[in-house]
Amino acid sequence: MSETLTKIVVNCETGEQQVLPLTAEEIAQREADAAAFAVAEAERIAAAEAVAAARASGIAKLLALGLTEAEANALVK
C-alpha cells in the first residue's frame, strides 16, 4: 500500500477508471468504523465469556447434585 490512501472509481456508464485519494470525510469515516468495531468486538467477547461462565457454573452445580459429567453436559448443551 502507498502511504496516500486511494480508491479506484469505475464509472459504469463510460467505463472510465480513476485512482483518486480518499477525501477527509472518507478517512474520518474509516476511523469511526474502526472505533465502532473495537467497541462491538469487546461487547461480543464479553457476551461470549458470560455465556461460557454461566455454562461452567451450571455444570458444576449439576455435578454437585450427583449427575455424571456426561449428564450435566447433555443438560447444559
Add this chain to the structure above:
Amino acid sequence: MALTYQAIATTTVGSGGASNIEFTSIPQTFTDLVVLLSGRSTRASTDGDNFTLTLNGSTSNFTWRLLYADGSNAASVSGSNNTNPHLSAANQTANTFGNAMVYIPNYAGSNYKSISVDGVSETNATTAYMGLNAVLWSNTAAITSIALGVYHGTGFVQHSTATLYGIKNTV
C-alpha cells in the same frame, strides 16, 4: 442462450494497492446486481479480514445475521454495520485471495434492499473462515453506486479484483 447475465464493469487493483473500489453510475436497466470479489487485505492477521459494502455513499441502516465457521467451530452473530465475509489477509498463505459474492435483488426498486453475501478467506491452515450473511439495507433508494473496502486493514493489495454484473429476469 439468452443474455441475462452481463458484466457491467471490472477492475483489478494495481501496484500500491487501493483502500476502496467503487462502481458509480450503475445502470438502472437490470433486475438484480451481483458483485464478485477476489480480494486480499493488508491486515496483518492469520484470521483474514472482512470487506465493507457502501451503497450510494451510505454506511448506515444495515442490519445482518451472519453464519460463519472457522474450520473447527460454527456460529452465528448479528450486527448493524456494513461489514461482510471474507477476504484473505497479509499473514495468511502468500499470494492467496479470498472470494466473495454479493447478490442484490431488485436494486432499482423502492423497497428496502435484501442482500445475500457469501465469502471465504483462503489460506493453507487449520483456521480459515467462511460465512453466509443475510443483510438488510433499510433504505428505499435505487442503488446507483457500490463501494467495497476492507474492514480492518488499510486496503486491498495488488491483483485484488472486483466485477459488477447485471442480471435480467427477461431478455
